[in-house]
Amino acid sequence: xxxxGRGGGGSSNTMRSVANALGIxxxxxxKMMSQQKIEPPALYPKxxxxxxxxxxxxxxxxxxxxxxxxxxxxxxxxxxxxxxxxDEIKRYLDKYSxxxxxxxxxxxxxxxxxxxxxxxSRKSSKESRAKKRKLATDDSIIAEKLNKLEExxxxxxxxxDEDKGEDDNESGSEKSAAEEEENPLSDDDxxxxxxxxxxxxxxxxEGYGDGGSDDNMDGDEx
Amino acid sequence: MGGxxxxxxxCVIIVEDIFGKxxxxxxxxxxxxxxxxxxxxxxxxxxxxxxxxxxxxxxLINFGFVTFSLDTNNRTTYVADSEHxxxxxxxxxACLIAKTLYGPSAESIxxxxxxxxxxxxxxTIRRIKATDETAEFSNIKHSFEELVKSNFLIRVPxxxxxxxxxxxxxxxxxxxxxxxxIMEKKEEKVDESxxxxxxxxxxxxxxxPSDADAxxxxxxxxxxxxxYLRDELIIDYLIGGGSTATMTHMNHKKGEExxxxxxxxxxxxxxxxxxxxxxxxxKPLSMDSITVSITDLQRxxxxxxxxxxxxxxxxxxxxxxxxxxxxxxxVGESNxxxxxxxxxxxxxxxxRHHCESLIRxxxxxxxxxxxxLLENRHFLDEEQVEKLSMMSGKEAREMLYALVEExxxxxxxxxxxxxxxxxxxxxxxxxxxxxTVRGLVEYTCKLVRNLVIRQRHExxxxxxxxxxxxxxxxxxxxIRASDQLDDASKLAQIAEVEEMYLPGPxxxxxxxxxxxxxxxxxxxxxxxxxxxxxxxxxxxxxx
Numbered sequence: 001x002x003x004x005g006r007g008g009g010g011s012s013n014t015m016r017s018v019a020n021a022l023g024i025x026x027x028x029x030x031k032m033m034s035q036q037k038i039e040p041p042a043l044y045p046k047x048x049x050x051x052x053x054x055x056x057x058x059x060x061x062x063x064x065x066x067x068x069x070x071x072x073x074x075x076x077x078x079x080x081x082x083x084x085x086x087d088e089i090k091r092y093l094d095k096y097s098x099x100x101x102x103x104x105x106x107x108x109x110x111x112x113x114x115x116x117x118x119x120x121s122r123k124s125s126k127e128s129r130a131k132k133r134k135l136a137t138d139d140s141i142i143a144e145k146l147n148k149l150e151e152x153x154x155x156x157x158x159x160x161d162e163d164k165g166e167d168d169n170e171s172g173s174e175k176s177a178a179e180e181e182e183n184p185l186s187d188d189d190x191x192x193x194x195x196x197x198x199x200x201x202x203x204x205x206e207g208y209g210d211g212g213s214d215d216n217m218d219g220d221e222x
Numbered sequence: 223m224g225g226x227x228x229x230x231x232x233c234v235i236i237v238e239d240i241f242g243k244x245x246x247x248x249x250x251x252x253x254x255x256x257x258x259x260x261x262x263x264x265x266x267x268x269x270x271x272x273x274x275x276x277x278x279x280x281x282l283i284n285f286g287f288v289t290f291s292l293d294t295n296n297r298t299t300y301v302a303d304s305e306h307x308x309x310x311x312x313x314x315x316a317c318l319i320a321k322t323l324y325g326p327s328a329e330s331i332x333x334x335x336x337x338x339x340x341x342x343x344x345x346t347i348r349r350i351k352a353t354d355e356t357a358e359f360s361n362i363k364h365s366f367e368e369l370v371k372s373n374f375l376i377r378v379p380x381x382x383x384x385x386x387x388x389x390x391x392x393x394x395x396x397x398x399x400x401x402x403x404i405m406e407k408k409e410e411k412v413d414e415s416x417x418x419x420x421x422x423x424x425x426x427x428x429x430x431p432s433d434a435d436a437x438x439x440x441x442x443x444x445x446x447x448x449x450y451l452r453d454e455l456i457i458d459y460l461i462g463g464g465s466t467a468t469m470t471h472m473n474h475k476k477g478e479e480x481x482x483x484x485x486x487x488x489x490x491x492x493x494x495x496x497x498x499x500x501x502x503x504x505k506p507l508s509m510d511s512i513t514v515s516i517t518d519l520q521r522x523x524x525x526x527x528x529x530x531x532x533x534x535x536x537x538x539x540x541x542x543x544x545x546x547x548x549x550x551x552x553v554g555e556s557n558x559x560x561x562x563x564x565x566x567x568x569x570x571x572x573x574r575h576h577c578e579s580l581i582r583x584x585x586x587x588x589x590x591x592x593x594x595l596l597e598n599r600h601f602l603d604e605e606q607v608e609k610l611s612m613m614s615g616k617e618a619r620e621m622l623y624a625l626v627e628e629x630x631x632x633x634x635x636x637x638x639x640x641x642x643x644x645x646x647x648x649x650x651x652x653x654x655x656x657x658t659v660r661g662l663v664e665y666t667c668k669l670v671r672n673l674v675i676r677q678r679h680e681x682x683x684x685x686x687x688x689x690x691x692x693x694x695x696x697x698x699x700x701i702r703a704s705d706q707l708d709d710a711s712k713l714a715q716i717a718e719v720e721e722m723y724l725p726g727p728x729x730x731x732x733x734x735x736x737x738x739x740x741x742x743x744x745x746x747x748x749x750x751x752x753x754x755x756x757x758x759x760x761x762x763x764x765x
Contacts, residue, residue, distance in 0.1 A: 014643065014644060014645075017644060017645040018644045018645075021644065021645070022619070023615075023616060023619065049583065051583060052583065054741055054744055054745055054748070056740065056741070056744060059318060060744040060747065060748075061740060061744070062314075062318060063314040063315055063318055063743070063744065063747050064314075064739070064740040064741075064742075064743035064744045064747070065740070066314035066317055066318070066333075067313070067314040067743045067746070067747070068739065068743065070313055070314060070317075070333065070336065070337060071239065071240055073333075073337045074240035074241065074337060075240060075242075077337060077338075079240075079241055079245075079281045079284070079285075079339075080240070080241050080242045080245075081241060081242055081244045081245050081274060081277055081278055081281065082242055082244065083244060083270075083271070083274060104277055104280075104281070106280045106281070106284050107437070107439070108280075109381055109389070109437070110283070110284075110378070110381060110389060110439070111280050111283055111389070112259075112290055112298045112387055112388045112389065113384070113387035113388075114259050114276075114298060114387050115259070115276045115279055115280050115283075116276070117273045117276040117277055117280075
């Protein structure tokens, strides 16, 4: 058998000599070749003899009971991390099946600072407040702008209808642009913040295939 | 650390079983390739949120499953430690060891430390108090000290400084030095516990370090536990299973029994004492042989107050030398007789023993004959095997091919001519134990992985039954505890409740599940022991 592979497409003489050495008759060989199976072997082949049963001593029983307890404790502990399910149908029984876990509380001083997830959340809350302020100021800016434009409009009232129309369009477009700005602004802020944060520690360019991936990644976080 | 495919899968499954899918996914990525956080985030993009990745990593680091270090470019690189994950399987065994050696409070310390990864002493005491009201401070503290003294617990190195956001740990410190402030803290703790629980909670929330030993974390010293397990394996091999004695709790009682047991009692205890000698002087898991003299043993006998005289000890040593296949040897006459326990040889014998029992299970006794023959004579061709094993040509050949197929025996073609033409080539068969064992390590990992998966499957299958059972138990407890009923009506009520909630077939199913679960978990425990022996053998680097 082993010779067959080695012989490759060699002379049949070689194969025969190997077969002879293995004690396989010629017709056996032919029969075997024709019966070659293509399907994979059974996933659970029959065992020739039954395995020796495990002897359950008292300390093994104790160990298995303790293991059940330990595993259950682990699964109920703060360290069992689950994603929040969002798009699932809410059932009445859900609130009974939920296991109340402690909040994950690990001494951060032992960890690399890049792993601190809480600081980032605090940052973001501060950020959002700052953002709101910013937005408020932005609103006033927009209002000023609009006022100016209105004045302008009033001045140009006597001018051509086309011009007027253009002006309207202009102001309208600016308005919508300003409105649009509100949402992307927050994201932009976040991105900037995070990009800063990351580049502090690994500005290697590795792992970031392109600029787009950056955006997506940070989008995940919020 | 490099491991085989199944070793990785086993680790992932173990972690998935206790920490859930997210953590295991992060771990799997790290096991495949150690990398930085940014790379990790990139690899898991769209699958897991960054916050959850950070949380998972912190959890893994907390339990020692992942370690981190700065690379040459000052980036923090995370490396998964597959060895450490496997310890989770032997965790209950470690608790059992602690319990037999130092009592129940030592066990609860181990349980807390295992389920929390790392804790300060005061936090451990607080947690034990929370679960068990009757636990006493002095008792727990004493157990803790004992565990530390015997190196079963070890300090987590403190943070010295921080470079590029990666904490640097103190390298030179005594990992077994107990904080001196325990007593002060203990008193403090007494005050705290007498206070209302809310104040302590407030303190925690404020995260002001109320304990004197805050920040001084302890964890399980797994290599010490593994060393203990190794000694147990060797003693099991030397004396045979069923030895219930542990190294400090010698079976005193047996001494008074009849003579037949007396010999066993002596040999068991002497063997235990030999390993106990080593416990304090050598590093755990060191492969050096243990050397003991009769006088040393006599001293230990006196220390442990055992009922053994000098002739008894000499007798036991003689038995061990005669019966241990060269594991215990006599090396000199000084100090009443010098004996050595060859650990490397013992581990090798254990591995051989496992191989042989596997062969016996897969084939039959004659295959072992072939195997042993090859081991003694090294390189043999088919005809020689046939003659020396006294089997017919066909049988011997079939046996050899089967052994080659399963990886217990290997063959080496030696060509008479350059072209390796089969007719003019000798096929020499030989045994290469390390190679076989490497295969068996993978096989065992696969076994453990399958056991864990199967157990989880059983659990989910029977989840409803388990929930029901959990509901019924308190009701039954209530009935038992009530004073108004007499015993007969209590029993009747319990039977009624059981019948109502869990009818006969359900109860039978539950009992079957419990039995299956116990078997699966015990099998895990046993296979991890075997895995330990295999790994020690490979680590010892003998051929």
